[in-house]
Amino acid sequence: MSLLVVGLSHRSAPVSVLERASLAVETQAKLLQDTLAAEPATEAAVLATCNRIELYADVDKFHAGVAELSTLLAQHSGVGLEELTPYLYVHYEDRAVHHLFSVACGLDSMVVGEGQILGQIKDALARGQELHTAGRLLNDLFQQALRVGKRAHSETGIDRAGQSLVTFGLQQLAAGADPGRWAAGKRALVIGAGSMSSLAAATLARTGVADIVVANRTRSRADRLVEILQQGDDTSVRARAVEMSAVGDELTRADIVVSCTGSTGLVLTAGALADALGVTLDAAPERPAATVTPAPADVDQHAAWVENGSAASAAQAGRATALRRVTVPAQSTGPVRLALLDLAMPRDIDGAAHRIDGVRLVDIESLAEASADAPMAADVDRVRTIVSDEVAAFGAAQRAAHVAPTVVALRTMAAGVVAGEIARLDGRLPDLDEKQRAEITQTVRRVVDKLLHAPTVRVKQLASEPGGAGYADALRELFDLDPQTVAAVSRADLNDPNRGRS
Numbered sequence: 001m002s003l004l005v006v007g008l009s010h011r012s013a014p015v016s017v018l019e020r021a022s023l024a025v026e027t028q029a030k031l032l033q034d035t036l037a038a039e040p041a042t043e044a045a046v047l048a049t050c051n052r053i054e055l056y057a058d059v060d061k062f063h064a065g066v067a068e069l070s071t072l073l074a075q076h077s078g079v080g081l082e083e084l085t086p087y088l089y090v091h092y093e094d095r096a097v098h099h100l101f102s103v104a105c106g107l108d109s110m111v112v113g114e115g116q117i118l119g120q121i122k123d124a125l126a127r128g129q130e131l132h133t134a135g136r137l138l139n140d141l142f143q144q145a146l147r148v149g150k151r152a153h154s155e156t157g158i159d160r161a162g163q164s165l166v167t168f169g170l171q172q173l174a175a176g177a178d179p180g181r182w183a184a185g186k187r188a189l190v191i192g193a194g195s196m197s198s199l200a201a202a203t204l205a206r207t208g209v210a211d212i213v214v215a216n217r218t219r220s221r222a223d224r225l226v227e228i229l230q231q232g233d234d235t236s237v238r239a240r241a242v243e244m245s246a247v248g249d250e251l252t253r254a255d256i257v258v259s260c261t262g263s264t265g266l267v268l269t270a271g272a273l274a275d276a277l278g279v280t281l282d283a284a285p286e287r288p289a290a291t292v293t294p295a296p297a298d299v300d301q302h303a304a305w306v307e308n309g310s311a312a313s314a315a316q317a318g319r320a321t322a323l324r325r326v327t328v329p330a331q332s333t334g335p336v337r338l339a340l341l342d343l344a345m346p347r348d349i350d351g352a353a354h355r356i357d358g359v360r361l362v363d364i365e366s367l368a369e370a371s372a373d374a375p376m377a378a379d380v381d382r383v384r385t386i387v388s389d390e391v392a393a394f395g396a397a398q399r400a401a402h403v404a405p406t407v408v409a410l411r412t413m414a415a416g417v418v419a420g421e422i423a424r425l426d427g428r429l430p431d432l433d434e435k436q437r438a439e440i441t442q443t444v445r446r447v448v449d450k451l452l453h454a455p456t457v458r459v460k461q462l463a464s465e466p467g468g469a470g471y472a473d474a475l476r477e478l479f480d481l482d483p484q485t486v487a488a489v490s491r492a493d494l495n496d497p498n499r500g501r502s
Helices: 015-021 025-037 062-077 081-087 094-104 116-130 136-155 165-174 179-183 195-207 219-231 244-251 270-277 299-308 311-316 351-355 364-371 379-428 434-463 469-478 483-494
Strands: 002-009 041-049 052-059 089-092 187-191 211-215 238-242 256-259 291-293 323-325 338-342 359-363
Touching: 002 015, 002 062, 002 094, 015 052, 015 062, 015 081, 015 364, 025 041, 025 052, 025 062, 025 116, 041 062, 041 116, 041 136, 052 062, 052 094, 052 136, 062 081, 089 094, 094 116, 094 136, 094 379, 116 136, 116 195, 136 379, 165 179, 165 195, 165 256, 165 338, 165 359, 165 364, 179 195, 187 195, 187 244, 195 211, 195 219, 195 256, 211 219, 211 244, 219 238, 238 244, 244 270, 270 338, 270 351, 351 359, 359 364, 379 434, 379 469, 434 469
Parallel strands: 187 211, 187 256, 211 238, 256 338, 338 359
Antiparallel strands: 002 052, 002 089, 041 052, 291 323
């Protein structure tokens, strides 16, 4: 079996496509279940964030796996396969491992170095474990990705290369001013009480806003977030929770609005914002959508990319990956009365809000444009080295693990031979006392252990090298091991409840 990932992100697709392809939590669960029901896959996990949707699977056939995973993504996202395919990327085996480790370190984030992705990877693993779609490979992979990400943040200065989307978004709202001075004393409205909204509220509190109002469809979650904010020792922010029905009234008093909900429709329309400010929505043209010029692509092309080593190989053959060109009109140059930060996917705030005089809107699309030319810290090279080393170590460990059931089966068979011979000896020499019998038994076991020690240690070493999987097959053939016994050891290891959890 082999690891395969098919996905799309802010690097391969425009925000308009990511927005339409976003997956609700219940949709992710259905996608995982349908992936396991598909013939090529035995394990599956979904990593879905505001700027990426990726489906990981352990498959036995590459081409069939790519076709099946691409089709499933299209079916569950609601974006037609023909439309979605040009924006999909494919990574296989070591390249898939390298991709996830890079994602975990923040190298593939919209804002390089942001650490929130680690929580999202942890959530993806927990969902796979809860639904029993993540087996040995994906448990090991995602657990190791979390460790690699934490190592990158602790051993390098990758945090200096970027911040969370919330921090970066507030910097964009401040338009060059110091975010702390810009936010000091302001009143903020946070819509939503999930992980991103909670991060936004905490960031606003540390930045220095005077008041935070939290609105959420489930009032208890809003109350809980307010309680957490008020317990913080590093802030003196005043916080309170309100029902979603009170958002209109709160808009009239807010200076900053941050929204990140799971809604599939708009939470704040341009009309509602204009009403809250007591202004008229002008007749300026709608904000043009991001324009994208995709290269012709299909499932076979993705397969060619993997087999040839990278997308660059395809480009050399006359096929280039999709390029994103975003055109965003300038915001109002007048004084800002209401600053809006939309971190949801699909978006919560009407894009036409930029037409309202006195409104500044920053959303995922404008963040993507603003971060495109963000400087990379020197530590990024160090993180890339960490990722490469960890990929090699993970591959070696997986190959070594592949031979472990065979070694266990061999030692089990040897123990059975020893037990059989001792039983036969008891029949031939019934007068042996317990001490003599124990000494003979220990001697026979030592002889067998010494004979097996060198070959089993060596086969584990050889198996950790590229192409080493064949040594397990050779061991099974040489000792005529029962394949069912080896499979039983593998299943016992896979079903260990303590495996893959930390």
